[in-house]
Amino acid sequence: MTKSILYFSLICTLILACTRYPAGVEETLSQAGRNRGELKKVLNHYLEHPEDSLKYQAACFLIDNMKWHLSTEQAVFPDSSLFEWHTRFDSLYTNMMLGIPDSSLHTDRNRERYWQHSYVARQVASVFPPDTPTIVKGTFPDPRCISSAFLISHIENAFRAWHTSPYASYLTFEQFKEMILPYRAVTGYPFYENGQRLNDMFRKHLDQSDEKTYAKIINRYNLYKNGIHQMFPYYRQIQHVGTYDMFIGQNYDCISMADNFCHVFRAYGIPTAVDCNLSYREKSGRHFHCTLLDSTGKRSKYNQTTNHAASEPSTSASPSFFRNTFGAQDDSPFMLKAEGETLPDYFDTPCIREVTDENYRVTPVQLPIGKELSNNLVYLYTFNASQGLIPATWGTVDHQHRKARFKNAVYNVLYFPVYLKGDSIIPFASPFYITSPDTLYTSATLVPVSPEQPEKRGQLLLQRKYPEKKALKYRASQMIGGRFEAANREDFKDSVLLGTITTTPILNVQEITPETCRPFRYYRYVAPDSFPRSNMGLLEFLTDEYTPEDSLKPATALPVRSPGETDRERTEIRYCKLQADTSKYRRLRYTYAYYASMQYSSHEKIDLMPLKRPMKVKKIRYAPANAENHIVAGHTYQLMYWDNGWKNAGIRSARYNFLQFDNVPLDRIYWLRDLTAGREEHPFLYKDGKQLFIYHDTIVPRDTEFYHVKTHF
Structure with a gap:
């Protein structure tokens, strides 16, 4: 009997030794070195058991495609x-949250318990803090680094999740992979x-x-990672460390958030993938978020990072989306x-x-x-303001007919066709750009944006580098009813x-003349009850009656937006702005209303200006919060125009709130760059003496054609 068993084992060993794995797997094995x-x-392990044939196919899929993946960093934990x-x-x-239903998670009582536990945990951990990981730089190909124990355990959990999870059991094997x-x-x-x-x-x-809905489960996930993060003492962990990004340090970004979320929810049994947009229609940067699939085929989005422009679909909409896959895609660039042939960086995989x-609805072109x-x-x-241009989609070259064929063009997006x-x-x-069809019975139209008279040149008078934002204009409209008051008593x-x-109010500095002008000790702005937030990005109470001991600074100038207004500056009375007495009101040192920048606004209902002595206010100048995307005096700007690439039309330093460029090629796409500060810039046309911004004044999509990733799930 013993000889028979040994003989059978020997035969199995010889068979396994001679097994020819799939070609892609063999290629990965050839790159694995000692691993x-x-x-x-x-x-x-899976070949030995016929009942594990599907797991063997899964292992082949992972190992076959492992050759496309590597790490450039590894986190090394010094101890346990x-x-x-x-x-x-x-x-x-776990003990703190035991038995608490979803409906009671955010009650005051539960919040109190949560903070008490967090405080105690931080105090204890701060006495004997754990050693944080270090990062080792290098090249670590997956075929040379993945252990058998890691992979077998991972595959077993994935199959268990697939077969037992009500959110994944309907998946085909191809979807599961x-x-x-x-x-x-x-x-x-x-x-x-x-x-x-x-x-x-x-x-x-x-x-x-x-409640076993995606929203409720995600809520539990967010509570847990935020809770554990609060319990850890503060670390200056400035590099990513994978899963533990959720718990230590402050190095959050959309990639690590999406990556960690996706791993956790896949392990739990919820089909999840990480999607990316490389650009926005109007913003700089790119963004990663998660897409979750349910049994009906519906896709839901999870995006934990705050999207400040989500209220403006045009601003936060992307022209294209890409999914990170594990397996190689035959139709990838x-x-x-x-x-x-060279590829754009993100497409080089x-x-x-x-x-x-x-x-989106897409159309072939x-x-x-x-x-x-x-x-x-x-x-x-x-x-894209940071790079000038950024890839949105790829197409193939039909060499025989000398045509470029694209499958995924989006309506009402300005495209620049290029090759590398x-x-x-x-x-x-x-x-x-391609106009969207008005009805089912009308067709889309491809509209080229090119000069009718390429040699024509002329003058451009520019006042902005980026269009006014709807959200900021709306917030400014809610200031109607706000009032300016003065008093000699502190209680008013x-x-x-x-x-x-x-x-x-306009989204810039403006001025009113007080109805009463006599010395007062206290001044203030009071927001209306209907919108009890000041929204003041700048607030100055001005006087021309002061002594050197008052040490007052010059007032912010009113905007000068055309050459015809420059004479006004020479005849204007020189006012200075009153300074708050911060010896008693220390918090006023940090009030946005009194900062030089208009990009942030006061959140107070009342903006107080207490003085050291009564003084007269002759004028009040103020500005709602705005992005300062108008021409700012003192900034340096560069005008670019499109002529088979971005060409330089000149550099100007702004003395006023306008810029004048002479002898510029006309009827082009223009881009005004602020070389001093600011990141928001947007291309525009120039017609009849006006700047016409793309997506606002020329190519204006319907709201239903926008897709943007909202904040949270």
Whole structure:
């Protein structure tokens, strides 16, 4: 009997030794170096059991595509103290939240208990703080770093989640491989965690939700990570450390938040993927968020980072979306490019898939290419203030017919058709946009944006670099009814009305003349009851009667927006602004209303200006909160225009609130850059002496055509 068993074992060993794995798996094994044996352990572990044939296919999928993934950093934990402290805090949190239903999570009583537990935990942890991780830089390819124990445990948890979770059991195997199985969520992100470990950490807390909806489970997730974070003492952890970003330090960004969320919810059994937009229609930057799938096919978004522009769909809308995948995509630019062809940075991986059509109506576009290209790919770029242009989508080159074919163009987006040659972006057609069809029976129209008379030149008079924001104008309109008062008693029982805001203020400095002018010790602005927030970005009580001992600073100048207004500056009375007596009212040192910047506003209902002695106020100048996207005196600006690339039309330093550029090519797309400060800039046309901003005055999409990722779930 013993000989038979040994003989059978020998036969199995020989069979496994001779097994030819799938070609992609073999390629990864050839790159694994000394770790090859670890990866083969995983494959052989599932080959030994016929009932695990699907798990073997899953292991093959992970190992096959592992070759596309690597890390450039690794977190090294000096000892187990961080894990031990987390275990203690986790136990404390579990006991604190035991039996609390969803409806009672945010009661005052529960908040009080929460803060008491957090305070005690921080005090204890601060006495013997754990050692925080260090970061090792380098190149760490996944095939050389993933252990068999990590991968087998991860696969087992993924299958358990797939089969037992009501949120995942309907998934096909192909969906499972991308939405539950992967151990990585964001292409190229250096940190990942074992699914079994994450499930052990989070399941008991997510299961506490008595309503098994995505929103309720996400609420439990947010409460837990915020609770544990509050329990840890403060760390100046300035580098990412993967899962523990949630608990230590302050290094939050959308990538780590989306990555951690995706890993946890996949491990729990909720199909999740990380999506990215590389740009916005009107903002700089890019953004990562999560997409969750349910059994009906509905996709929900999770975005924890605050989106301050979410109230303005145009501002926060993106022209395209991409999904981070674990498996290589055959239609990715990486797979379609010609030999030696350069790709934009984010596209230089096979593990992305465009999902713009999940969020917008899209339309195919064909454009002629005037010359023979060696490239297989062309791109539609969009404007981006930080880089000038940024890729929105890719298309393929039809070499036979010399055409560029795009599948995912979005209506009412200004596109710049280009291809890459080395590090250079080469335009091959005029910028254009596609009008959306008005009805089912009308067709879309491709509208090129190009000069009718390319040689014509002339003068531009510019007042802004970015259009006025609807949200800021709306907040300014809510200031109607606000009043300015003066008094000699601190309680204002002897107050005198100086003036009232009766029309919507402009988003810049303006002036009123007080109805009463005599010395007062106290001045103030009182917001209306209907909108009890001052919204003052600048507030100055002005006088021309003062002594050198008062040490008053010059008033902020009123805007001068055209050459015809410059004479006014020479005839204007020189006023100075009164200074608050901060010896008694120290908080006024930090009041936004009295800052030089108008980009922030006071949140108080009353903005008080107490003086050291009674003084007369001759004028009141004020400005609602605004982004200072008008021309700011003292800033330096550069005007660019589009002519097969951004060309320089000149640099000017602003003396007033306008800029004049002479002998500039006309009928172009322009871009005014603030070289001194500010990040918000937007392209515009110039017609009949006016700036016409794209997406506001020329290409104006319907609100229903915008998609933006809202704050939170």
